[in-house]
Amino acid sequence: MSWNVGTKIHTLPNASDAQGSDFTISVYDYYNSSSLPSFVNFNGDKTITYSPLLADAGEYILEVKLTDGQPKSSIYRCYVYVTNTVPDFSPSLTNKNLYLNGVPVTYHLPPYSDPDGTACTISVKKIFGSVRSSLPTFITFADDQFVISPGQYEFTSIGTHQIEVNLTDTTNQLTQRYFSVVISNQSPFFSTYPTNWSRKLATATYTYALPTYSDPEGHTILVSVYEIATKTLPPFMTFANDVLTMTVLDTDFAYQKSFYMRAKLNDTNQYNSYDFTISLTNTAPTFLDSLQTQICPLNGTVFEYVLPTQFDNEGQTIIATTKEYGKASLPAFVTFDGLQYTIAPGLTEFQYVGLYNIEIILSDGNKYCAVLPHFS
Numbered sequence: 001m002s003w004n005v006g007t008k009i010h011t012l013p014n015a016s017d018a019q020g021s022d023f024t025i026s027v028y029d030y031y032n033s034s035s036l037p038s039f040v041n042f043n044g045d046k047t048i049t050y051s052p053l054l055a056d057a058g059e060y061i062l063e064v065k066l067t068d069g070q071p072k073s074s075i076y077r078c079y080v081y082v083t084n085t086v087p088d089f090s091p092s093l094t095n096k097n098l099y100l101n102g103v104p105v106t107y108h109l110p111p112y113s114d115p116d117g118t119a120c121t122i123s124v125k126k127i128f129g130s131v132r133s134s135l136p137t138f139i140t141f142a143d144d145q146f147v148i149s150p151g152q153y154e155f156t157s158i159g160t161h162q163i164e165v166n167l168t169d170t171t172n173q174l175t176q177r178y179f180s181v182v183i184s185n186q187s188p189f190f191s192t193y194p195t196n197w198s199r200k201l202a203t204a205t206y207t208y209a210l211p212t213y214s215d216p217e218g219h220t221i222l223v224s225v226y227e228i229a230t231k232t233l234p235p236f237m238t239f240a241n242d243v244l245t246m247t248v249l250d251t252d253f254a255y256q257k258s259f260y261m262r263a264k265l266n267d268t269n270q271y272n273s274y275d276f277t278i279s280l281t282n283t284a285p286t287f288l289d290s291l292q293t294q295i296c297p298l299n300g301t302v303f304e305y306v307l308p309t310q311f312d313n314e315g316q317t318i319i320a321t322t323k324e325y326g327k328a329s330l331p332a333f334v335t336f337d338g339l340q341y342t343i344a345p346g347l348t349e350f351q352y353v354g355l356y357n358i359e360i361i362l363s364d365g366n367k368y369c370a371v372l373p374h375f376s
Contacts, residue, residue, distance in 0.1 A: 002116040003052045003084050003171075010048040012064065021068040030061035030077065040080070050080070054171050057084040086173045087114035093165065093179040100185040100269075101217040102152030109144045109165065118170040125164045127178075136161060139181065148181055152217065155269040157183050187272040188215040188265040198279040200314045201248060201256050208244040208278065210263055219267035228260045228275065237278075248280065250316045253366040256282045284367035285312040291360070291373040300347035305373075306340045307360070316364035325357035325372060334358070 001008055017023050027042040029035055036042065037060055039052040048062075060080040067073040089112045098105045114120055124141045125132040135141060138150040138157050150157035161181040168174050190211045197208050215221050225239045226232055236255055238245045248255055258279040265272050289308035296303045310318045322336050323329050330336060333345040333352050345352040361370050 001050065001052065001080075001082060003054050003057045003082050004116050004118065005050070005052065008050040010050065012046040012048065014046075015066055017066075017068050019068070021070070023066050023068040026065045026067070028063055028065070030063050033063070036062070037080075039082070050082075052082040054084060056082045058082055083116070084171055084173060085115040086175045087112055087118075087120045087167045087169045088175050089165075089167065089177055093177050095180040095182065096146075096148060097182045097184070098148060099217050100150060100152060100154065100158060100183055100219075104147055104149035107146040107148065109146075112167055114169040114173070116169065116171075121168050123166045123168070125166070127162050127164045132164065135163070139163070148183075150183055152219065153268075155185065158185050158269070159183060185219075185267070185269050186216040187270040188213055188219070188221045188267050189272050190263075190265070190274060194263055194274050194276040196277045196279070198277075198281060201250060201252065201280045201282040202314045202316075203250045204248065206246040206248070208246070210242045210244070213265055215265075215267050217267070219269075222266045222268065224264045224266070226262060226264075228262050234259055244278070246278070246280075250314050251365060252280075253282065255280050256366065282316075282364070282367055283313045284369040285310055285316070285318045285362040285364050286369055287311070287362070287371065291371055293374040294341075294343065296343050296345065298345055298347065298350065298353060303343040304340055305343065310362055312364050314364065316366075319363050319365070320360060321363070322358060322360045325359045330358070331356055 012025070015023065015025065025045065027036065027048060029037055037056065039050060039056045040062070041049040041051070043049070060082070062078050062080055064076045064078065065073055089110045091110050093110065096105060096107050109122070112120060122144065124135060126135050136157065138148065138154060139161070140147045161183070163179055163181060165177045165179070166174060167177065190213045192211045194210060199206050210223070210225075213221060213223070223242060225244055227234055233239060234255065236246055236248050236252065258277045261276055261278055263274045263276070287308040288311050291308065292305075294303065294305050307320070310320065312318050320338055324331055331352065333343065333349065335342045341358075355374060357372050357374060359370055359372055361368050
């Protein structure tokens with residue numbers, strides 16, 4: 001029974017004697033046969049009355065003795081428990097998880113009670129290891145309710161906060177229960193991953209717009225872009241308003257390569273990095289048609305061979321140079337003006353009879369191609 005049950009009546013069962021003799025009933029403390037515990041009263045017949053107080057909390061053994069006039073006796077034992085039970089919550093406390101988004105979270109403690117029926121009081125602390133302290137400034141407690149409201153930019157609140165709840169009844173029976181407040185901050189992110197980008201090395205201004213981005217907690221996002229190797233932007237790049245601008249000339253051959261870039265989103269506490277490449281390409285100039293072998297009879301005629309149209313994919317100026325393959329210059333009877341060969345062997349210049357491999361080099365200043373027509 002609880003210590004504050006008030007008065008509890010215990011009526012003994014009927015008893016009898018096999019010979020029909022009269023008998024008496026006595027009740028006493030097992031550990032002290034001359035008395036009863038102070039809160040126990042026996043009326044000498046069949047009724048035991050219990051009126052425990054807080055100080056009586058404990059375990060007791062009573063003996064009930066039946067005695068006839070012979071004297072013969074029978075002894076029975078009963079156990080008496082006077083309890084002072086600690087108060088508790090039902091259901092248990094639960095952990096609270098929230099993000100640093102400026103939205104307060106309310107946590108009302110679950111119902112609690114004292115099995116002995118006394119009033120309870122609550123006190124709360126933050127604990128770290130064995131150290132107890134008052135609640136963080138962003139957590140308040142009143143009327144059995146916590147309000148957890150870290151500021152949207154209160155990054156110092158991020159982490160796990162262990163909260164101790166002390167539940168005490170009027171007899172100072174204490175129950176300590178715990179729950180955690182976990183405050184998280186997520187990294188900002190792009191809606192889609194930045195794609196690799198490639199254009200030709202031409203005189204132009206190119207732009208590369210970053211994908212849209214957001215922060216789950218609504219924090220202001222700082223955006224930066226740089227080349228991974230140098231931690232800065234290459235000279236021909238600028239970055240503003242989420243757009244990378246690239247201004248190049250078709251002669252900026254130093255920029256003809258892939259730049260390994262990184263875009264970084266930062267809310268000043270968490271960040272995400274995304275890698276992508278910016279590439280400027282340059283291809284060799286070429287002819288739009290095949291070169292033709294020229295067969296020139298030694299008859300005193302001057303032959304002309306106009307080269308096919310030259311083409312550069314990036315629009316760069318093409319410079320054509322030529323010589324006999326393996327030699328330093330053209331044969332003496334061949335001249336070249338950049339677009340056309342003039343082939344003029346004399347009628348009797350028999351020493352020029354033969355096959356000549358003529359090499360033509362088309363260059364845009366960086367890339368070149370070499371082709372070999374034939375004169376014979």
